[in-house]
Amino acid sequence: MTKFSYLPLAAVLLLLAGCNQTPPATEQSAPAETAATPTTPEAAPAADTATAPAAAPATPAAAPAASTTQNLTISFAFKPGAAGPDRKTAAHLVVKGAKNQDIDLGQFSGKPDVVDKEKAKLAGFPGDMLMGFRSYDPGSGTSYDLAVMNVGGNTLRIVQRKVEEQADKAPEFQTSREVPLPANSVVQVAPAKK
Known part of the structure; x- marks a missing residue:
């Protein structure tokens, strides 16, 4: 009879030991983690979304770099040269922007004729030119x-190029000078003065 009384008592003790809410001493190394860990599967996604913004703070490096463009306007300026029989004209390239520049292009015969896109195409100027004369x-x-x-x-x-009147074919343009521009420059041609 004593066997029957110990058996139900042992079963009740095993059942109570299995329902114990405190983890064994080996699992108590991080009590804060176990207290915050959700016990139901429905609570797990909500906990992940609640901690996601805190886990990924915005960094200044992730923000796009602000790019500033610099608008430049270019034009030609023609100034009469020294009085003389050859009637030379001084040509200048004027660049207006944050830092203005006046670039001497040299002396030319008479008054140079600024060419528009139509004249430039007929005369064999580069197709990608901004302006010319x-x-x-x-x-x-x-x-x-x-x-x-x-x-x-x-x-x-x-x-530039030099074209002889008797030449069968116009020579190719040759680079005479290069002018560096500031980074992020947007170049516009000033309207021609009439």
């Missing part, structure tokens, strides 16, 4: 062509 010396039958191009957004390339 042609100077003609009637005494020698020679014309001098000059074009300004934007190369890579950070350089103005000035190209």
